[in-house]
Amino acid sequence: MDYFFHKDGSMFAEDVDLHEIAREVGTPFYVYSQSTLERHLRVFDDAMTGLDRLICFAVKANSNVAVLKLLAKQGAGADVVSGGELKRALKAGIPGERIVFSGVGKKPYEMDAALKVGIKQFNVESEPELEVLNARAIKLGKVAPVALRINPDVDAKTHEKISTGKAENKFGISWLKARDVYEKMKEMDGIAPVGVDVHIGSQLTDLEPFRLAFTKVIEMVKDLREAGHDITQIDLGGGLGIPYGDSAEAPPLPSVYGQMVQDVVKEMMAEVDLEFIFEPGRLIAGNAGIMVSEVIYVKEGDGRKFVILDAAMNDLARPAMYDAYHNIDPVNLSEEAEEELVDFVGPVCESGDTFAKGRLIQPLEAGDLVAIKSAGAYGAVMSNSYNTRALVPEVLVRGDQFSIIRHRIEVDELIGQDQIPNWV
Incomplete structure (x- = not known):
């Protein structure tokens, strides 16, 4: 169970309309539901009743410090696989005695x-x-x-x-x-x-x-x-x-x-x-997050239709890397519209920049928003700036509130990391 649903024709994360987040943050962006994260942790912990146990969330699945902190407040420890993840866990307030290092x-x-x-x-x-x-x-x-x-x-x-x-x-x-x-x-x-x-x-x-x-x-x-x-x-x-x-x-x-x-x-x-x-990770975070993207163009090809999104393989690598399946839903839902077969692709110059092929969905046009589901694990953590694209932001929702928990790292900030040697 998660807390992403359509109400009055629009998709919500808990009690927040995704259009509201898109207007403030821009697209693409990740959004996580705090209620879903907490519920998934509780369900897994309850399944182990009777055992002396420690649930160490796999930080590699979703390493945002805000996510780690809210899970830590529910009693979770951390499974880390690098010195950087160890620092994140400690910053989130997870004590050493609740951390395992793999x-x-x-x-x-x-x-x-x-x-x-x-x-x-x-x-x-x-x-x-x-x-x-x-x-x-x-x-x-x-x-x-x-x-x-x-x-x-x-x-x-x-x-x-x-x-x-x-x-x-x-x-x-x-x-x-x-x-x-x-x-x-x-x-x-x-x-x-x-x-x-x-x-x-x-x-x-x-x-x-x-x-x-x-x-x-x-x-x-x-x-x-x-x-x-x-x-x-x-x-x-x-x-x-x-x-x-x-x-x-x-x-x-x-x-x-x-x-x-x-x-x-x-x-x-x-x-x-x-x-x-x-050490659950995906089980806790996977269906607690989605990625929201805007349609840039709808392109008619020879025998197929391409919906070109402003999200790309650098924002969500799983489909390109693992041939992974993610449901894709329109943020504005029209129950009367007749569905059509489309391919969802991104703007990166790689044929692998494809999120889905042959999906049935209501007709879409430029400016529409779509939600790529089950993206809370191995989504933002694997994102990068390939093609010098801004690094996707993350948002956390609780009830009718939302907060940016990683800002979009814009292109100028990325380029500013480059250093030119004095001999060039």
Whole structure:
């Protein structure tokens, strides 16, 4: 459920008419519904009732500090994958003890920053990383809490570019080698092995890959505890998909996912007190945001009609990068108009700058607004200024109020970042 809907022929974000935002902010822009963000977090957390748990929002899905802060006020922590995301989480008021640090390429200065603020857990993804982290911790007089990210060699059955749990992927340590690496940690003075971590991919619509991966993790935790390792934290990652509105298989509800998790872990919970960490991102933010764009031209091609928008692949990369499906709705709704087939494209000089092909929609003309749905995750965070286009702004709505939470970075500001050497 989200809070974007048509009323009296116009689309609203909660109680704000999107035309009102467009008049003040211009197009394109992202808009997020605070009520939707909070509701999605609450629904996921409720699905885990009965578990000692920490919900760490995946910052990579939507890293705006305002979004992070409102989720933090609801009790969320943060899953970060860079020093920059760590800074964002801290600025949003998320304390170190509610932050986990994932990612395959942590640099020493990033490790230092995380050690100094006392993060909850480093999700370590390789032996070389573990050795560097040990050295940095010793140098700073710290002990790093570590969970090895296990690669369980499980096919997530999702897009190949967002699959992370197969042996061929760059993520994690092979589950066949992991027990030996935990033994090595016993000799490392700067490391405290506290947990096990797994994350097999994003936008999963089938529970079985989760079940297979989580079962392997529970078996490993049992073995590690029997070997004398005080493992008390299990990080089950994120990855549960959302409905994008296409004809693909609908993902399971969070409640069904939560029941599967509890079925897998209940035997282990009867034996030892465990804390579970979850890292949802898309599930919280995806359908809590849309991108609004204006029609520039409607172009008649040979056998097809192109609706050319002022948004482009630099503003929303998912369709070009992943062939992703996003519903596109008119902001002004006419129930009487007969729908027609169109392609939605942007102005960037790339054939890949296409949002949708062969969509049925009411006739549109220059100046009309459209809403590209399910854009709250991996939308603004992946935006850029390709073709020297202004960087898209973000807006947050609560009830009948809206606030710009990232201003449009205009072309002059972008060009001003360039430096000309004195020999040119």
